[in-house]
Amino acid sequence: MMHLLFAKLGYSVAGLLDTWRSELSFRQWFFLVIISNISALFLAPNIILGTLVIAFGFLLLAAELINTAVEAIVDKTTPELHKLAKKSKDAASAMTLVTFLGLFSVWGGICLSLIKN
Numbered sequence: 001m002m003h004l005l006f007a008k009l010g011y012s013v014a015g016l017l018d019t020w021r022s023e024l025s026f027r028q029w030f031f032l033v034i035i036s037n038i039s040a041l042f043l044a045p046n047i048i049l050g051t052l053v054i055a056f057g058f059l060l061l062a063a064e065l066i067n068t069a070v071e072a073i074v075d076k077t078t079p080e081l082h083k084l085a086k087k088s089k090d091a092a093s094a095m096t097l098v099t100f101l102g103l104f105s106v107w108g109g110i111c112l113s114l115i116k117n
Contacts, residue, residue: 019068026064033057045113056103063099067092
């Protein structure tokens with residue numbers, strides 16, 4: 001059982017490292033999430049909002065990983081331009097945007113909370 005767990009962990013680490021090396025957008029989101037999380041530790045008025053910021057940060061990185069996976073498999077299976085390939089890539093990209101908007105909305109709540117107090 002532990003062997004299986006470590007094997008799966010190895011695949012996950014390999015995926016993270018490969019994405020880190022090959023995807024500028026993942027690195028950009030990663031640094032934004034680091035800044036966001038550190039800021040939340042100091043600015044969030046309560047533990048719930050701070051935890052939401054951190055959770056949405058992880059979700060944003062997960063969305064970018066899925067976006068990268070979709071782009072890679074679409075590029076492998078469909079080298080020519082195709083409307084369904086474009087639709088898949090655009091939807092995966094939109095997932096990252098929607099997740100970012102979730103993080104942004106939590107920060108909006110934090111800012112409103114700070115302004116009111």
